[in-house]
């Protein structure tokens with residue numbers, strides 16, 4: 001393959017646009033085809049790709065059969081991921097794929113896909129770009145570098161705005177998203193595994209839908225999506241993880257506040273303030289640092305410059321033949337943790353990860 005990687009975008013709604021904008025910033029990346037059944041989504045994508053010759057499809061299977069692509073980005077709704085991935089795996093040419101999170105909406109689907117991905121000739125990468133948010137990447141460096149000693153507690157707070165409207169309102173129902181802890185919080189469960197370098201043992205959650213979307217109706221049905229909750233995760237290493245999610249908290253200074261505390265210190269990061277705070281116990285010191293983010297990548301999406309880094313890394317894996325940094329198994333694990341949290345909240349009990357087998 002030449003150094004230019006040719007991409008097809010499957011699903012050109014909000015996240016598909018973010019991928020297009022970021023690929024436009026990446027040397028050696030060319031979007032050559034798009035597919036979306038919705039004409040308005042294709043229209044918006046065409047505006048972003050003005051001046052670029054692209055093939056346009058309404059059905060992703062036609063794109064997979066006809067378009068000259070090396071790689072595809074799947075940014076269609078969560079409940080379509082399994083079928084779209086199976087079509088990609090069955091198509092010719094071992095196409096590389098970056099599939100948006102969550103890998104799938106159920107553990108069963110995610111397991112089936114992860115098993116099949118093992119045999120796929122191309123790179124299969126799951127879109128957990130939070131890993132690459134610059135302040136978070138710095139926090140990870142500090143933890144791995146030993147600044148805080150042995151990690152004991154990891155707390156992730158996301159306090160943000162409610163779910164945005166989506167094409168066809170697919171995100172209003174858990175049957176399409178997998179539920180909030182799968183749909184949204186798979187990012188945070190992935191971060192917990194990454195930062196703790198350990199696997200979860202059990203999950204306890206308390207959560208509810210108390211404020212958002214209660215006055216909305218779709219074909220007479222009220223949305224059923226959790227809008228706040230706490231999730232505690234016990235890890236094999238003894239690390240305790242906490243997720244504090246609130247989706248009616250846009251009146252906050254930051255959207256994500258993450259702290260990792262060990263026996264020797266504590267490191268925290270704040271997004272979008274883009275701040276890192278490094279604390280040491282002995283002798284006591286607390287140092288605040290600004291974390292720079294390239295203004296162009298910041299403007300190219302809603303994820304603090306991380307989607308650009310994700311594409312840089314995905315492209316490197318494609319060209320070097322190295323394994324994905326975020327594999328389908330990573331995607332599966334995050335879905336499992338989300339499903340365990342959803343189940344724990346409903347049943348009011350701790351869910352052992354072995355319960356999911």
Ligand SMILES: NC(=O)c1ccc[n+]([C@@H]2O[C@H](COP(=O)([O-])OP(=O)(O)OC[C@H]3O[C@@H](n4cnc5c(N)ncnc54)[C@H](O)[C@@H]3O)[C@@H](O)[C@H]2O)c1
Nearest residue numbers: 010011013014015036038041075076077078100101166167
């Ligand atoms: N990584 C992140 O931080 C992040 C952020 C937002 C969304 N997402 C994920 O991206 C995906 C898309 O979400 P969105 O916010 O862009 O939703 P959206 O509703 O804005 O866009 C989805 C698009 O997919 C199209 N579509 C439906 N079925 C399709 C198919 N079979 N083939 C091609 N296109 C199809 C729809 O017509 C729509 O245009 C979801 O999986 C979502 O969870 C990830």
